[in-house]
Every structure is written in structure tokens, then in C-alpha cells.
Amino acid sequence: MAVKYDAIVVGSGACGGWAAMELAQAGMKVLMLEAGSPVDQSADFHHTFLYDLKFRGRGEPGFLRRYSGSERNYRIMLDNEENPYTTSPGTVYRWSRSRCLGGRSLHWARASDRMADYEFKAASRDGYGMDWALSYADLKPYYDRVERFIGVSGAAEGFPQFPDGIFLPVMPLNCAETIFTAACKSLNWPTTHRRLAQLTTPLNGRPPCHYCGNCVNGCDVGAMFSTVSTTLRPALKTGNLEVRTDSVAAQVRMNNENRAQGVTYIERFTRRSVDVDARIVILAASTLENTRLLLLSQKEGLANSSGTLGHYMLDQIGGGGVIGFLPKLKGGPSRLDDGKSAGITIPNLVNIDARTARKDFIRGYVINATGGQSEYPLYAASLPGFGSEWKKEVRSRFVAQARVWIAGGEMLARKENFVELDPEVKDHWGIPVLKIHFSHCDNDRALLAHFQQTAEELFRKAGGEAMAMTGPSAPVGFPGAPGSPDAAPSKTTPAARKLTPSGVIHEVGTARMSVSPRDGVLNAFCQTHDIPNLYVFGGNAFPSTGDKHPTLTMMALAARGCDHMLESVKSRTV
Amino acid sequence: MTVSRRTLLEWAIRASATPAGIHFFSRWTEAAQSQSATAHSGTSHSGAQSAPDFLATYPPQFFSARDFAALESFTQILIPTDETPGAREAHCAHFVDFLLHSMGTLSPDTQQQWRDALSSLEAAGFHDSSPEQRKSMVAKIAAPELDPALEKSPAFAAYLLIKRETVFAFYTSRAGIIGALDYRGNTYNVSFPACTHPEHHEI
Ligand SMILES: Cc1cc2nc3c(=O)[nH]c(=O)nc-3n(C[C@H](O)[C@H](O)[C@H](O)COP(=O)(O)OP(=O)(O)OC[C@H]3O[C@@H](n4cnc5c(N)ncnc54)[C@H](O)[C@@H]3O)c2cc1C
Ligand code: SF4
Numbered sequence: 001m002a003v004k005y006d007a008i009v010v011g012s013g014a015c016g017g018w019a020a021m022e023l024a025q026a027g028m029k030v031l032m033l034e035a036g037s038p039v040d041q042s043a044d045f046h047h048t049f050l051y052d053l054k055f056r057g058r059g060e061p062g063f064l065r066r067y068s069g070s071e072r073n074y075r076i077m078l079d080n081e082e083n084p085y086t087t088s089p090g091t092v093y094r095w096s097r098s099r100c101l102g103g104r105s106l107h108w109a110r111a112s113d114r115m116a117d118y119e120f121k122a123a124s125r126d127g128y129g130m131d132w133a134l135s136y137a138d139l140k141p142y143y144d145r146v147e148r149f150i151g152v153s154g155a156a157e158g159f160p161q162f163p164d165g166i167f168l169p170v171m172p173l174n175c176a177e178t179i180f181t182a183a184c185k186s187l188n189w190p191t192t193h194r195r196l197a198q199l200t201t202p203l204n205g206r207p208p209c210h211y212c213g214n215c216v217n218g219c220d221v222g223a224m225f226s227t228v229s230t231t232l233r234p235a236l237k238t239g240n241l242e243v244r245t246d247s248v249a250a251q252v253r254m255n256n257e258n259r260a261q262g263v264t265y266i267e268r269f270t271r272r273s274v275d276v277d278a279r280i281v282i283l284a285a286s287t288l289e290n291t292r293l294l295l296l297s298q299k300e301g302l303a304n305s306s307g308t309l310g311h312y313m314l315d316q317i318g319g320g321g322v323i324g325f326l327p328k329l330k331g332g333p334s335r336l337d338d339g340k341s342a343g344i345t346i347p348n349l350v351n352i353d354a355r356t357a358r359k360d361f362i363r364g365y366v367i368n369a370t371g372g373q374s375e376y377p378l379y380a381a382s383l384p385g386f387g388s389e390w391k392k393e394v395r396s397r398f399v400a401q402a403r404v405w406i407a408g409g410e411m412l413a414r415k416e417n418f419v420e421l422d423p424e425v426k427d428h429w430g431i432p433v434l435k436i437h438f439s440h441c442d443n444d445r446a447l448l449a450h451f452q453q454t455a456e457e458l459f460r461k462a463g464g465e466a467m468a469m470t471g472p473s474a475p476v477g478f479p480g481a482p483g484s485p486d487a488a489p490s491k492t493t494p495a496a497r498k499l500t501p502s503g504v505i506h507e508v509g510t511a512r513m514s515v516s517p518r519d520g521v522l523n524a525f526c527q528t529h530d531i532p533n534l535y536v537f538g539g540n541a542f543p544s545t546g547d548k549h550p551t552l553t554m555m556a557l558a559a560r561g562c563d564h565m566l567e568s569v570k571s572r573t574v
Numbered sequence: 575m576t577v578s579r580r581t582l583l584e585w586a587i588r589a590s591a592t593p594a595g596i597h598f599f600s601r602w603t604e605a606a607q608s609q610s611a612t613a614h615s616g617t618s619h620s621g622a623q624s625a626p627d628f629l630a631t632y633p634p635q636f637f638s639a640r641d642f643a644a645l646e647s648f649t650q651i652l653i654p655t656d657e658t659p660g661a662r663e664a665h666c667a668h669f670v671d672f673l674l675h676s677m678g679t680l681s682p683d684t685q686q687q688w689r690d691a692l693s694s695l696e697a698a699g700f701h702d703s704s705p706e707q708r709k710s711m712v713a714k715i716a717a718p719e720l721d722p723a724l725e726k727s728p729a730f731a732a733y734l735l736i737k738r739e740t741v742f743a744f745y746t747s748r749a750g751i752i753g754a755l756d757y758r759g760n761t762y763n764v765s766f767p768a769c770t771h772p773e774h775h776e777i
Binding site: 047048049050051056057171172173174175177178179181182183185186209210211212213214328334335336337338339340373374375376377380381384385386387388390391394395398461462463 | 651652653654656658660712716719720737738741742745746747748751752754755756757758759760761762763764765766767768769771773774775776777
């Protein structure tokens with residue numbers, strides 16, 4: 001007979017790692033199921049230059065097609081051939097996933113922001129969509145708890161639309177970031193250091209950052225937050241956690257009393273099906289995978305009495321931006337610029353209150369900016385000319401590179417954006433895959449166009465020289481086709497064009513939280529309305545995207561959900 | 575059809591599955607690593623690297639010896655060795671040759687494009703010219719890149735093609751990114767250096 005656990009956690013990403021740690025520390029016997037392989041940060045992650053790599057970053061035979069990511073980090077990404085998904089005609093959506101111990105926490109960009117009440121309660125203000133079933137005050141203690149433990153470097157500023165957290169010291173600004181900050185000051189726009197889950201002082205046995213800039217390839221010392229660097233070790237130390245990697249969850253099994261009985265998973269290599277039971281089941285396999293599991297577990301979807309499961313899929317709005325050079329920096333001395341992979345943040349400036357309300361769109365967006373040296377001069381092939389003079393020009397611009405991008409624009413929730421099981425396509429293990437239906441609305445486009453104007457204004461103010469633009473959603477000046485003469489740098493800042501919004505790998509929604517079980521799948525503790533011993537951690541609960549990076553909020557929701565679970569276990573309501 | 579850098583590399587990656595490709599890649603990597611060992615141990619941020627042994631005696635595998643010599647010379651005009659290393663130290667022509675060779679029979683279009691490129695240079699008299707003549711020839715071919723109003727010669731496409739791949743091969747090499755650009759990232763540091771320039775704090 002299968003061992004009986006107190007809790008099964010499906011997935012070991014940012015949310016699963018947190019849940020496993022909290023529950024194991026509270027004395028629960030926890031089983032973590034992870035579809036991907038184990039990862040050891042000091043053995044698996046190393047500093048490499050492009051010239052160290054056999055294929056200069058482009059990957060082993062076939063990998064370019066098969067894996068997301070690069071030659072450096074494909075191992076912590078995902079095999080697309082084993083894990084396909086489909087899209088409806090007209091949908092352009094790139095679902096960026098990772099299957100390994102730690103999930104995307106191993107290569108994420110670490111930006112960690114708190115959401116504010118103007119986002120949680122946006123529907124009450126402008127009448128669109130649904131409020132969150134909680135407010136900032138409910139989540140604040142959990143933001144505190146998560147930040148204290150994972151370590152977030154940042155500066156307290158007192159901006160009402162960008163709540164402060166518990167911060168480690170900031171990472172200093174490089175020259176380009178300093179110039180952009182000065183430009184914002186003269187425009188009277190607020191700015192702050194990009195808030196990052198990266199240590200600037202030692203914390204809980206983890207060393208501080210050494211500013212190598214390798215974060216997206218995995219941090220060799222664990223200075224950035226990941227499950228592997230931060231939550232897994234204390235969880236394992238309790239002796240209460242068992243981790244099974246290479247175990248692909250296929251469905252949640254139910255008993256006769258409308259309770260989750262456990263999980264059925266498939267051994268990745270042998271394809272043997274295994275049943276495990278527990279008193280509580282927690283899905284933390286990432287937003288869309290969680291919803292896929294609910295859809296797989298019962299006809300019409302498990303915990304779907306509201307009929308909203310799969311619907312209101314969201315991602316923050318991306319696209320546009322400006323790339324170019326800051327003439328002030330041209331020809332300057334070499335310096336370490338990209339070693340923290342950071343930048344500055346300009347909090348949202350629109351639709352915060354009556355004064356900033358806009359007529360052409362609702363909700364807002366956050367801007368990031370940075371610049372300086374990078375490990376490959378993307379602009380070089382498009383720079384006209386050749387010879388020693390050309391080489392000098394490439395060098396002179398190398399330290400003067402600059403870019404402004406949208407950190408997250410709020411996308412409006414619409415029911416017609418949804419995921420369902422594809423009736424035909426199955427993954428490597430024979431499990432039906434997701435089919436994604438996703439599009440943007442006029443408000444999304446108007447918001448992106450406004451961002452573009454603002455980004456160009458900032459770039460102009462900083463004295464920037466933008467490069468000419470290519471592609472419908474490429475940033476201004478990003479050389480879409482390297483070497484094509486039309487991507488050559490130009491002195492004129494291009495006017496805003498008709499931009500096509502894209503996603504930014506901040507997918508949320510599809511099992512939104514609601515006060516009433518009629519309106520959503522989850523309650524404010526990420527517990528399903530329908531099944532008391534089934535919780536869903538990830539971005540599923542988000543009724544709206546807000547304009548902040550989402551992961552810190554997902555983790556705070558998971559922390560709050562764990563508290564609720566432990567209370568319920570004590571009072572025997574689960 | 576112009577082939578993007580990405581496409582060329584995709585071909586290379588498929589092609590490297592061939593035994594010839596694997597052999598070349600492994601030797602190439604050894605050479606790159608022996609160069610990078612110097613990078614990590616030394617404090618020098620510039621200076622030309624001596625050619626790894628196997629490249630010094632490298633027989634071209636895709637191009638004829640005559641075309642390869644012309645290509646080498648072309649890449650060295652595009653990115654010359656001056657106070658900092660150039661295409662010669664980065665072995666840009668070698669990189670292009672082995673990519674095309676490794677494609678085997680997978681990508682006849684790209685291979686043909688490169689053959690045509692070299693033919694158009696041959697037709698323009700590049701192969702038989704003196705080094706000085708070659709320089710002014712490249713300047714003439716390249717002129718429409720700076721001034722699109724100028725008429726493009728048949729060799730203009732060859733120029734763009736060779737430039738694109740040379741730039742990639744160069745700035746992904748140690749000679750290019752460290753030697754020529756003095757890139758300071760990807761290192762171990764005690765702290766992150768703040769901007770200390772008063773003029774950057776004011777607009
Ligand atoms: C390049 C990149 C940059 C990003 N930058 C930021 C940023 O700066 N700030 C921010 O807030 N967010 C960022 N994100 C988003 C962030 O990574 C995710 O929001 C976050 O990782 C979600 O955590 P999670 O635990 O829900 O899922 P994940 O981290 O995706 O982990 C899910 C885990 O579940 C496992 N799994 C999946 N299916 C199964 C199954 N069937 N059975 C068992 N296990 C399964 C996976 O293998 C994986 O380990 C970024 C993402 C990417 C890709
Ligand atoms: S920059 Fe810092 S956090 Fe990122 S990989 Fe390097 S040491 Fe780790």
C-alpha cells in the first residue's frame with residue numbers, strides 16, 4: 001500500500017518550494033513530486049563565455065529546436081518535443097516553461113515587487129473585471145515573511161503605487177542607470193533601483209552576489225533566490241520532506257466524500273503509473289500546468305462548479321521599448337556594467353488616482369531601464385562600414401548601450417482568453433496537452449502605445465540616440481534581422497508605431513480567486529471552493545495582472561495558503 | 575534570399591551531428607578553452623592570441639584553398655588587426671568554413687549562397703588583387719551601405735553576407751569580446767562599482 005503523507009506538493013518551483021518548506025517545518029510529512037530532473041547548483045552551474053561553448057551559445061545538435069533557452073541553460077529549461085502545447089488559430093503565445101528541480105526559479109529575472117491596493121481593488125475603481133478577494137493588508141505579513149527569508153535588495157521609497165518591502169542594501173547604479181535616473185528626475189518621475197531577489201549581504205547561510213551576471217544560466221553559489229538555493233535545504237533538514245524527481249503528475253484522484261485522495265504520477269523514464277495518497281493535495285506545477293492538472297482530473301474540470309476554470313487567462317503586456325546609445329557614455333572607459341543584471345524601475349504613473357486618470361485606457365504599466373557593456377554587441381552587425389574606424393565605433397558604443405523596456409503592463413481579464421485540453425495532441429507520456437486561446441484587446445494596445453510614448457520621452461530626455469526599428473513588437477532599434485541595413489542606428493527617435501502586444505512570461509489567471517464560489521475556482525487562501533483539501537499555488541488565483549512582477553505575490557499567496565492549511569488541520573476542518 | 579545569422583547557426587547545429595562536424599567542434603572547443611584559460615589567469619584585457627595549433631595548419635574543408643584565402647583576406651579587411659585583435663586572431667574565416675562544411679548535404683541553398691558570394695568576388699577581381707587594391711575594392715563594394723542612393727555592385731550581397739558572419743564569429747570569440755571590446759562582465763567581484771561621475775547625475 002502507498003505511504004500516506006500529510007501533504008503532496010506537485011512541482012518544485014518558487015511556490016512549491018515555499019510550500020514544502022513551510023509545511024515540513026510545521027511537522028507535516030510532505031511528498032514533493034517534480035516532473036524534471038534533480039539539480040545541484042555547484043555541480044551544474046559554471047561561468048562560461050560564449051567562446052567556451054562548443055556552439056557559441058546556440059546549443060547542441062537539435063537542441064535549438066527542441067529546447068527553450070541556450071546552450072548554457074537548456075538543462076534547466078524544457079524539452080519542447082516531450083512537452084508540446086497547441087494554440088488556437090490566431091493565437092500567438094509563447095509559453096516559456098522549465099522542468100527540473102526548482103523550475104523557473106533557477107533562471108528567472110528575480111524582479112520582486114509588491115502589488116498595491118490600487119491593483120487589488122482596481123475593479124471597484126474603474127468598474128472593469130473583478131476585485132481580488134483580499135487587500136494589501138491581508139497580504140502584507142506574508143510579503144514580509146517571504147522577503148525576509150529569500151532576501152530582496154531594494155530601496156524604501158514610500159511610493160503609494162509601489163509598496164516598500166523588507167530590503168537588503170541596494171546594488172549601486174551603473175552610469176547608464178544613473179543618467180536615466182537623472183532624466184526621470186528632470187521629468188519629475190519617480191524612480192528606484194530594480195528590486196531583486198539577489199543577496200547583497202549574506203543571508204541564512206547563502207553568500208552575497210559576486211556580480212557575474214550569469215543569473216539566467218543558474219547561480220553557482222546560490223546568491224539569487226531559487227528553490228534549490230533557498231527553500232529546499234531547510235525543508236530537507238526537517239527530515240519531513242521526501243522529494244521524488246522525474247515524477248510527472250498526471251491527475252488528482254478523488255475519494256467518495258468529495259475529497260482529494262491523492263495524486264497519480266508517471267515515472268518519467270519507465271512510464272510506470274504510481275498512486276500516492278495524502279490528506280492534502282497542493283498543486284504548484286506553475287499556473288497553466290496546475291489548470292491542466294485540474295482539467296485532466298475530472299470531466300469538465302475538477303473544482304469547476306463555477307465554470308470559470310481555464311478562463312480569464314492573463315499575461316502582462318510586453319512589446320515595444322527603445323534600444324540605442326547614450327552619447328554621454330560613448331568612448332568612455334570599460335567597466336563592469338551587466339554584472340547584476342538589474343536596472344532602474346519607474347513605477348506606474350497613470351490611472352492611479354483622479355489626477356492621473358486617462359480617457360484612452362484603464363490600468364497601468366511599469367518601466368525598466370539600464371545600459372552599458374553586454375556580453376555580445378547586438379548592434380555591431382547593423383553598424384554600417386568596416387575596418388579600423390568601424391571597429392573603434394563598435395568599441396565606443398559598447399559602453400554606451402542603453403535600453404528601456406516595459407516591466408509589466410496590465411492586461412485586461414477576458415473570459416474568451418482560455419486554456420482547454422487539446423482533444424488530439426498528447427505529450428510524451430500520453431497525457432493530453434493544453435490548447436491556448438489568447439488575444440489582446442484595444443485597451444491592451446492603447447496601454448502599450450502609451451508606454452511606447454513614455455519610453456521614447458525618457459530616452460530623449462536622457463539624450464539617447466535610438467536605433468531604427470524593425471518588426472511589429474520589436475523594441476525600437478532592436479535589430480530583428482542582424483545585418484540588415486534597415487536596422488542601422490539612426491539619430492532620430494522614431495515616433496510611436498502601431499505595436500503588437502506580446503506576453504512577458506508572467507502568465508496568471510485560469511482559476512481565479514473569488515469571494516463567492518459562483519465567480520471563481522479558489523478562495524482568498526488559494527484553496528479550491530469545491531474541495532477543502534485541494535490548494536492551488538501559482539498565478540492561478542490572480543483575477544487581474546496588476547503591473548508588478550508577479551512571483552513575489554504568488555509566493556506570498558502560497559505562504560498565506562500554508563498558514564490557512566495549518567490552521568485548518570489543527571481545527572480539523574480539512 | 576538572405577539568410578539570417580540565426581538560420582546559419584541552426585544549420586550548423588544540425589550539421590554538427592555529422593561525424594565530421596563533431597570532430598571539428600571538439601577540436602574547436604579545445605582551442606577556445608585553451609585561449610580562455612589565458613583569459614582567466616592573466617590580467618591582460620587585450621592583445622592578440624597566437625593561433626591554436628590545429629588552426630595554423632587547418633586545410634579549408636568547404637572552400638577551395640583559393641577562395642578560402644580570399645575569404646580570410648576579406649574578413650581581415652572588415653575587422654583588421656590594429657591596436658586590438660581582429661578577424662585573423664579570431665579565425666573568422668575558419669569558423670565560416672567549418673560551419674558550411676559541417677552542413678554536409680543539409681543546406682544546399684546556404685552553401686550555394688556562399689559559393690556565389692565568392693564567385694562574385696572572383697568576378698570583381700578580388701582574388702588576384704594586391705592587398706592594397708583589395709582594400710579599396712571592399713570600400714567601393716560597401717559604399718551603398720553608408721549611402722543607399724549609390725548603385726549596388728553584384729558583390730554587395732557578398733559583402734553583407736560575409737560581414738554578418740564575420741561580426742558574429744569575431745564578437746563571440748575571445749579575441750573579439752575581451753581583446754577588442756574589453757568586456758568586464760562574467761567575473762567574480764567583491765562589489766558592484768557605482769557610477770562616480772557627477773556629470774551623469776545631471777541632465
Ligand atoms: C526568463 C524568465 C524570467 C522571469 N523573470 C521574472 C521576474 O523577474 N520576476 C517575476 O516575478 N517573475 C519572473 N518570471 C516568472 C517566474 O519564473 C514564475 O512566475 C515563477 O517561477 C512561477 O513559480 P511556480 O512555482 O508557480 O512555477 P515554476 O517556477 O514554473 O515551477 C513549476 C514546477 O512544476 C514542475 N511541474 C510542471 N508540471 C508538472 C507535473 N505535471 N508534475 C510534476 N511537476 C510538474 C516543473 O517542472 C517546475 O519545476 C520569469 C520567468 C522566466 C521564464
Ligand atoms: S550575478 Fe549574483 S546572483 Fe546572479 S549568478 Fe552571479 S552571483 Fe549569482
